[in-house]
Amino acid sequence: MSKTQKDATAGSAAAAYNFAYLDEQTKRMIRRVLLKAVAIPGYQVPFGGREMPLPYGWGTGGIQVTASILGQNDTLKVIDQGADDTTNAVNIRRFFAVTANVRTTEETAEADIIQTRHRIPEEPLREDQILVYQVPNPEPLRKLEPRVVESRKMHAYAEYGLMQVKLYEDISRFGDISVTYDYPVLTNGRYVMAPSPIPKFDNPKMHDMPALQLFGAGREKRIYAIPPYTSVKSLDFDDYPFRPQEWEDVCGLCGADDSFLDEVILDDKGGHMFVCSDSDYCGKRRAAGHVGPMADDAAEAGYGSE
Amino acid sequence: MTHAPILQVEDLAKTFTLHTQGGVQLPVFDNVSFTVSPGECVVLSGPSGSGKSTLLRSLFANYLPDAGHIKVRHAGGWVDMVTAEPREILAVRRETMGYVSQFLRVIPRVPTLEIVAEPLLAQGVTRDEAEARARALLARLALPERLWSVPPATFSGGEQQRVNIARSFIRAFPILLLDEPTASLDQANRETVVALIIEAREAGTAIVAICHDAPVRDAIATSLFDVTEFAAAA
Amino acid sequence: MGVSEPLLTADGVTKLYPGGRVGCRDVSFNLYPGEVLGIVGESGSGKSTLLNCLSAKMEPTAGSISFNTRTSGLTDIFQLSEPERRLLMRTDWGIVHQNPRDGLRMGVSAGGNVGERLMAIGARHYGNIRQEALDWLTRVEIAEDRIDDRPRDFSGGMQQRLQIARILVSNPRLVFMDEPTGGLDVSVQARLLDLLRGLVRSLGLAAVVVTHDLAVVRLLADRLMVMKDGEVVESGLTDQVLDDPHHPYTQLLVSAVLQV
Numbered sequence: 001m002s003k004t005q006k007d008a009t010a011g012s013a014a015a016a017y018n019f020a021y022l023d024e025q026t027k028r029m030i031r032r033v034l035l036k037a038v039a040i041p042g043y044q045v046p047f048g049g050r051e052m053p054l055p056y057g058w059g060t061g062g063i064q065v066t067a068s069i070l071g072q073n074d075t076l077k078v079i080d081q082g083a084d085d086t087t088n089a090v091n092i093r094r095f096f097a098v099t100a101n102v103r104t105t106e107e108t109a110e111a112d113i114i115q116t117r118h119r120i121p122e123e124p125l126r127e128d129q130i131l132v133y134q135v136p137n138p139e140p141l142r143k144l145e146p147r148v149v150e151s152r153k154m155h156a157y158a159e160y161g162l163m164q165v166k167l168y169e170d171i172s173r174f175g176d177i178s179v180t181y182d183y184p185v186l187t188n189g190r191y192v193m194a195p196s197p198i199p200k201f202d203n204p205k206m207h208d209m210p211a212l213q214l215f216g217a218g219r220e221k222r223i224y225a226i227p228p229y230t231s232v233k234s235l236d237f238d239d240y241p242f243r244p245q246e247w248e249d250v251c252g253l254c255g256a257d258d259s260f261l262d263e264v265i266l267d268d269k270g271g272h273m274f275v276c277s278d279s280d281y282c283g284k285r286r287a288a289g290h291v292g293p294m295a296d297d298a299a300e301a302g303y304g305s306e
Numbered sequence: 307m308t309h310a311p312i313l314q315v316e317d318l319a320k321t322f323t324l325h326t327q328g329g330v331q332l333p334v335f336d337n338v339s340f341t342v343s344p345g346e347c348v349v350l351s352g353p354s355g356s357g358k359s360t361l362l363r364s365l366f367a368n369y370l371p372d373a374g375h376i377k378v379r380h381a382g383g384w385v386d387m388v389t390a391e392p393r394e395i396l397a398v399r400r401e402t403m404g405y406v407s408q409f410l411r412v413i414p415r416v417p418t419l420e421i422v423a424e425p426l427l428a429q430g431v432t433r434d435e436a437e438a439r440a441r442a443l444l445a446r447l448a449l450p451e452r453l454w455s456v457p458p459a460t461f462s463g464g465e466q467q468r469v470n471i472a473r474s475f476i477r478a479f480p481i482l483l484l485d486e487p488t489a490s491l492d493q494a495n496r497e498t499v500v501a502l503i504i505e506a507r508e509a510g511t512a513i514v515a516i517c518h519d520a521p522v523r524d525a526i527a528t529s530l531f532d533v534t535e536f537a538a539a540a
Numbered sequence: 541m542g543v544s545e546p547l548l549t550a551d552g553v554t555k556l557y558p559g560g561r562v563g564c565r566d567v568s569f570n571l572y573p574g575e576v577l578g579i580v581g582e583s584g585s586g587k588s589t590l591l592n593c594l595s596a597k598m599e600p601t602a603g604s605i606s607f608n609t610r611t612s613g614l615t616d617i618f619q620l621s622e623p624e625r626r627l628l629m630r631t632d633w634g635i636v637h638q639n640p641r642d643g644l645r646m647g648v649s650a651g652g653n654v655g656e657r658l659m660a661i662g663a664r665h666y667g668n669i670r671q672e673a674l675d676w677l678t679r680v681e682i683a684e685d686r687i688d689d690r691p692r693d694f695s696g697g698m699q700q701r702l703q704i705a706r707i708l709v710s711n712p713r714l715v716f717m718d719e720p721t722g723g724l725d726v727s728v729q730a731r732l733l734d735l736l737r738g739l740v741r742s743l744g745l746a747a748v749v750v751t752h753d754l755a756v757v758r759l760l761a762d763r764l765m766v767m768k769d770g771e772v773v774e775s776g777l778t779d780q781v782l783d784d785p786h787h788p789y790t791q792l793l794v795s796a797v798l799q800v
Contacts (some may be wrong), residue, residue, distance in 0.1 A: 240666050258728075325792070326792055
């Protein structure tokens with residue numbers, strides 16, 4: 001998407017909306033909830049979620065959080081599965097461009113606020129940045145304990161044996177903990193928390209992160225948070241320690257061996273390649289001269305070019 | 307040898323009230339008093355229905371008398387079986403007072419040898435020694451060796467009776483209550499059991515028994531106690 | 541063993557339901573370590589209400605229930621904070637439910653069911669948890685190769701035995717059993733009772749067993765309470781109450797049992 005397009009739409013529509021779509025009362029309510037969430041790391045705070053002009057599951061929770069913290073001088077980045085150019089990311093970015101007339105960017109380092117669906121950027125975040133997660137299922141115990149009241153008590157009394165049972169079941173059935181995304185974590189040594197469906201590859205980044213992390217679940221109307229520099233531990237067993245995903249391949253385009261890789265099918269003859277899921281990270285590396293083993297093939301196939 | 311009594315029965319009375327039969331009162335006995343000392347064997351006498359079994363069961367606290375006391379010397383003190391707490395009664399039954407009925411209350415699935423050795427194991431005797439003593443006793447009672455590893459549920463009456471006796475005699479109870487211990491036994495086994503009873507008595511066990519078989523009674527009794535004298539007025 | 545101090549004390553326990561209906565009234569007893577108390581009575585006699593009060597599921601209207609906790613002696617269980625009470629319930633206590641569905645996680649493997657209490661109190665070594673689960677499955681006569689099967693694939697008797705293993709793994713001192721053999725075939729009942737009896741004796745467990753089946757208490761219980769219309773009408777040594785019942789209701793109950 002070109003920047004000129006964004007500016008054109010923003011100018012004409014801005015007057016029709018309150019800044020960042022939500023009314024000021026709602027934003028205040030959400031900010032109060034955010035304060036409480038930050039004060040109790042990992043605790044799910046209920047909030048009066050509003051109807052948003054997009055369906056549940058498309059990031060209504062994240063959008064409301066972003067709308068409540070967005071300032072006129074902020075720069076916003078939105079990613080979906082790590083990429084800035086996927087439908088969900090493009091639409092949300094355009095939404096805020098229209099309703100708040102803020103500057104948007106695809107560069108991680110430039111952003112003040114990054115709203116994300118299912119990834120944490122590869123580039124380390126800073127103290128002056130805020131990461132907003134879109135969360136479909138905020139309750140890590142939901143599938144284990146169907147009774148809501150009971151699961152709240154389990155949180156209240158830190159009774160997390162059942163969570164461990166889930167991991168035990170994985171090892172007994174698959175030989176290892178098979179959870180690869182939304183891998184449960186213990187926040188600040190107290191609350192077990194669902195990190196939204198980020199790959200477990202990203203879990204270690206949450207630990208001691210300089211940036212503030214906010215989580216919004218629109219359908220379930222819950223907000224939770226991890227303040228900067230907070231301990232976030234992925235649950236595991238002493239003899240089956242937590243391990244993030246690893247790949248034998250490197251990114252076909254930029255050659256990175258330290259990023260989360262997506263597999264891309266190239267043809268119907270079994271041809272495939274791995275590329276960074278974080279499009280900004282990959283692009284930066286290529287611009288800096290890194291070349292992956294399949295950069296030429298990809299260019300031929302019309303993939304990975306600007 | 308004379309010893310202080312280990313069992314003192316004082317003014318015991320028992321009447322059954324059958325509420326399901328319109329509150330019918332069935333008086334059994336009244337004012338029963340006697341004592342038994344170590345080395346004595348008191349055989350209760352009287353015709354069927356005179357209350358011998360009711361008295362014996364009362365001594366074991368299986369029946370609850372209406373009045374009187376049954377004092378048992380236990381763990382350095384006296385326990386009144388009429389008023390004691392259930393757990394005290396169970397302790398007396400575990401350590402002081404054994405009961406041999408005509409019928410074996412079988413514990414399902416447990417092999418015979420285990421049933422017989424169990425009281426010793428409970429006392430902390432090693433498994434090897436407990437099983438060795440159980441084997442010796444079962445052999446003496448002429449229970450066929452092929453039955454030792456089988457639970458006694460399917461045994462004949464005489465075989466079950468002998469398992470019952472073995473279990474009760476494998477350890478020395480200070481007090482033994484015997485209800486027709488030789489009832490379903492043949493002549494040879496009856497003599498073995500009589501010998502066991504006499505050995506126990508001579509080793510200092512106080513015994514109260516019901517025994518209709520005159521020769522057996524004469525062999526084991528040191529005194530008779532006629533229950534009919536204490537029949538309660540109806 | 542500290543026999544002099546009771547493990548559980550009920551004092552005047554009364555539960556009235558809205559509308560004044562009596563659940564149970566003025567029930568008092570002391571339960572000592574290693575003692576098994578049977579509570580019998582017909583449906584509606586108040587035995588389940590009493591069990592619910594004793595096991596802290598339901599707060600009585602009047603009276604108190606105290607448990608001899610490891611740390612602070614006899615303590616009113618309703619004076620404990622909820623987390624303390626919940627901790628007690630999954631460590632020192634266990635409940636064997638009549639319906640295994642209430643006591644097991646049907647979607648979790650047998651090993652996970654047994655391991656849960658260990659993990660709940662902080663066990664974090666998979667190998668050790670699994671070994672302990674295997675030990676307990678063996679003790680309740682469930683084949684080791686069923687450890688990864690889910691209880692929904694088990695027979696009723698196996699489900700009950702799994703419930704027992706799931707509880708006993710945390711070395712409880714007190715177990716509540718609600719009709720533990722209800723709904724089982726007679727042959728399966730006998731096996732379960734035999735197992736329970738052995739475990740109760742060898743572990744020195746205290747237990748409260750609620751049942752309408754007199755054969756169950758005859759085999760398991762040291763002492764008995766007979767309930768009718770919410771009140772205890774007779775209590776005492778099990779074989780004494782069953783063989784020489786005094787109260788008209790107990791006599792009726794005992795005489796109603798078919799002799800086999």
